[in-house]
Amino acid sequence: MDLSAINWLTLLASLMVAATPILLAGIGELVVEKSGVLNLGVEGMMITGAICGFAAAYNTQSAFVGFAAAAAGGAALSMIFGLMTQVLMSNQVATGLALTLFGLGFSALLGQSYIGIKGIEVSAVPLGPLADIPVLGPVLFQHDAVVYVAIALVASVWAFLKFTRAGLTLRAVGENHDAAHALGYKVVLIRLAAIGFGGACAGLGGAYLSLVRVPQWTEGMTAGAGWIALALVVFASWRPWRVLIGAYLFGGITVLQLNLQAAGAKIPVEYLSMSPYVITIIVLVVMSSGRGRAALAAPAALGRVFHKSG
Amino acid sequence: MSPLFSANGLTKAYPGVIANEDVSFEIGTGEIHALLGENGAGKSTLVKTIYGLVKPDSGEMTLNGAPFAPPEPRAARSAGVAMVFQHFSLFEALDVAENVALGMENPPKPRALAQRISEVSAAYGLPLDPHRTVGDLSAGERQRVEIIRCLLQDPRLLIMDEPTSVLTPQEVDTLFATLNRLKSEGTSILYISHKLEEIRALCDAATILRRGKVVGRCDPRESSARELAEMMVGTALHRPERDITPPGAPVLEVMNLTLPPASAFGTALKDVSLTVRSGEVFGIGGVAGNGQDELMAALSGERRTDHAAICLDGAGIGALPPRDRRALGICSAPEERLGHAAAPDMSLTQNAMLTGAERRELTRGGFLNWGKSREFAEEVIERFDVRTPGPEEAARALSGGNLQKFVVGREILQSPRVLIVNQPTWGVDAAAAAAIRQALLDLAAGGAAVLVISQDLDELMEIATSFAALNAGRLSEPHPMTELSLDDIGLMLGGMGAETGETAA
Known part of the structure; x- marks a missing residue:
């Protein structure tokens, strides 16, 4: 193995790109879980976003339209989940899993005529002199807009949850839906809004894969990124900035293992490929074993069905 | 106006x-x-x-x-x-x-x-x-x-x-x-x-x-x-009647029980000693969070202690789990009705099985006898006037007072030698509370030792023969209830001993 073959600057730069899909999906799921809903359908919403985004962008040759379509597609799929769990009060875990399976199949159906087509070019944001700074420039300032949008989204979610009345209401609903209802807050509506936001974010994350990272459409191309995003929320103890840190950590591992493969590491490729998922499992085990610390940070009403009575 | x-x-x-x-x-x-x-x-x-x-x-x-x-x-x-x-x-x-x-x-x-x-x-x-x-x-x-x-x-x-x-x-x-x-x-x-x-x-x-x-x-x-x-x-209210019978031999004894708190928010029990005699209702008062839950857990067997710290008829039982204690005749009903004393989503028949299996012999060769359990649940419902459509109703569906009657009744009908209850009438209406208190008194009159932990002083004054107060995990010296004034009790709750000599007159 020749470690010197790895270009560490490129690696750091591609880390931000690799992290963006799970960052987007993760921050969306964080909002959903903060409202007390556990949506395990992130993977399904991501891949639906990936194909919606790819198809729309290809047909209009506009990246913006592509991302908008991806967000709409993810949100639309999440509304199926919202209808099932919030209105019909189905079990959230089962519905979420079904949503993932449905999304995988549905996206394959939609994407049949797009297989093998080269996607459109998404250019970097011209940041002028910033992009020319040595070292920092290529790592931080030569990316496309979505990378920065994702970071801005983390900041907005953090500020929203911490400083706004609506954010406080959302946390309250996730903490104790019965009390929130008794105070006159519309639990179901608030949760539907959160679910929709989560779906749109997951859709964006998926489209980032099919429009920027890869960029083309293949079936099942999210390859478990949705599950990593779910783990990310737990890893982050439901705090927005930690989602960012976690996403870069996982992004780093993903990029590193690719680079190690390219550098001809003497480890079978399969082990390298599975490393992000293994790390996900290890992180979850460690977080959950720490005498319920992760459980303490979790919204108290997470995953519980709200039944309006009286 | x-x-x-x-x-x-x-x-x-x-x-x-x-x-x-x-x-x-x-x-x-x-x-x-x-x-x-x-x-x-x-x-x-x-x-x-x-x-x-x-x-x-x-x-x-x-x-x-x-x-x-x-x-x-x-x-x-x-x-x-x-x-x-x-x-x-x-x-x-x-x-x-x-x-x-x-x-x-x-x-x-x-x-x-x-x-x-x-x-x-x-x-x-x-x-x-x-x-x-x-x-x-x-x-x-x-x-x-x-x-x-x-x-x-x-x-x-x-x-x-x-x-x-x-x-x-x-x-x-x-x-x-x-x-x-x-x-x-x-x-x-x-x-x-x-x-x-x-x-x-x-x-x-x-x-x-x-x-x-x-x-x-x-x-x-x-x-x-x-x-x-x-x-x-809507009807004349039945007030609990108490026959003052001289207490018999000590049944349950706790000696110098010291127990660290179970959680960061818990209270440590410090050097708790008490004796409950046959035919006696021993009341333990105190403000919430002074060790009631911990004492309850130690006595019921949810938490094990030093084997000799808790004795039944002079034999140590401190290390025995709840099942073994039930088999020996120590039944208990904890404070939290839903989730602790009863499983909310299980039916009354199933809840009857949960604590009644040993003493009412609801199992045979490891298999559950649901028919017998149902009969037991029906007996509790009838004897304690639990208002519910039937024994197949989920515990959650009962009102607080009715479920409390069921939970306490379920223990009493196992004819325990020692009954330990925490907050037996919490959130229960007057009629149901009176019925539960009467049942506790009847049980004591039948020779059982009854230990009532309660934050309701009126209740303790009504039914207890002896009274002690828990304060920050320490139990005060017990006194006969009749010798205590409300002021004495207040002092005991605050952690000071009652000067019964002066006030008894």
Whole structure:
């Protein structure tokens, strides 16, 4: 193995790109879980976003339209989940899993005529002199807009949850839906809004894969990124900035293992490929074993069905 | 003087039950108005209607002379109606200020709000730190959060749903002082409770509900508690009778029991010693959080102790698990009905099996005999007048009082040698409480040793033969109940010994 073959600057730069899909999906799921809903359908919403985004962008040759379509597609799929769990009060875990399976199949159906087509070019944001700074420039300032949008989204979610009345209401609903209802807050509506936001974010994350990272459409191309995003929320103890840190950590591992493969590491490729998922499992085990610390940070009403009575 | 609030012919029906039927009453300005009734009499539905959580099928309300029909709590709040809930509507992971803000229509900026909370809480003698997390607060402090939340909105009508059920006597005094002060400032209060003495001490008028209908109005200051209770229940109330029998031989002994707390928020038991004799009702009083749960866990076997620290008939049992203790005749009913004493989503038959399997021999060769369990559940339901459609009903579906009767009855019918109960009548209406207390006395009269842990002093004074107080994990010296005055008990609760020699005279 020749470690010197790895270009560490490129690696750091591609880390931000690799992290963006799970960052987007993760921050969306964080909002959903903060409202007390556990949506395990992130993977399904991501891949639906990936194909919606790819198809729309290809047909209009506009990246913006592509991302908008991806967000709409993810949100639309999440509304199926919202209808099932919030209105019909189905079990959230089962519905979420079904949503993932449905999304995988549905996206394959939609994407049949797009297989093998080269996607459109998404250019970097011209940041002028910033992009020319040595070292920092290529790592931080030569990316496309979505990378920065994702970071801005983390900041907005953090500020929203911490400083706004609506954010406080959302946390309250996730903490104790019965009390929130008794105070006159519309639990179901608030949760539907959160679910929709989560779906749109997951859709964006998926489209980032099919429009920027890869960029083309293949079936099942999210390859478990949705599950990593779910783990990310737990890893982050439901705090927005930690989602960012976690996403870069996982992004780093993903990029590193690719680079190690390219550098001809003497480890079978399969082990390298599975490393992000293994790390996900290890992180979850460690977080959950720490005498319920992760459980303490979790919204108290997470995953519980709200039944309006009286 | 025209009334501040009036209800006229309010009716609300749910499938199969009429919660309120033609309910009319008035609340004057600056009046503390009691709403009395047993569990299930329709009090909750009525106050939810006033607060905009429930829409009445017919009937109307007025507030300040104007028609009042709040479509949602928000509208009620902005009209000047505030409510302190029975089960606190608080968010444990949020801090005090955030909780207060959630209950207000237009909360000021966080910093200004925190200051207002400090000011108002100091002004009303309810000290509260706006930045503490609610999950760390005691029950009394949590109630303060709710009250402050209401007060910050300058309500004209304050609804309090069973506010004292979780409070210590001292906290009740503080609460009453606050309420009287609000009254003097012209705020009307609708006070819901079934603690009759409280209502007589505090309220200016009372409306009594039974099965959804108004069955009486009175001035509680001029009626006796007995009259009120009989109006509420509809029949003459049976007061527990106590035969003073000399206690027999010691049955349950605890010697120098010391136990570290189970969790970071728990209380350590320090050097607790007590003896419960056959035929005796041993009452343990104390403010919540002074080690009651820990003592209960140690005695029931949920937590193991030094084998010799707890003895039954002189033999150590401290290291035995609950099942083995049940087999020896030590039955227990913990405080929390749903989730601890009973599994909420399981039927009464299944719940009967859970603790009755050993002593009632509901199993054979490791297989469950559901038929026998069902018979046992039916026996409990019949003997303890548990009002439920049948033994297949889920525990969750029973009202608090009925489930409590079931939980206590289930233990008593196992004919225990020692029965340990924690808060046997918490949140239970007068009739059911009287029935449970009578059953405990009957059990003791039959020769069992009964240990009652309770925060309700009236209850302990009514049924206990001996009394000791828990304070910060230490148990006071026990005294015969008849020799204690209320002052003595207060001192014991505060951690000081009672000077029985002087007061017994």
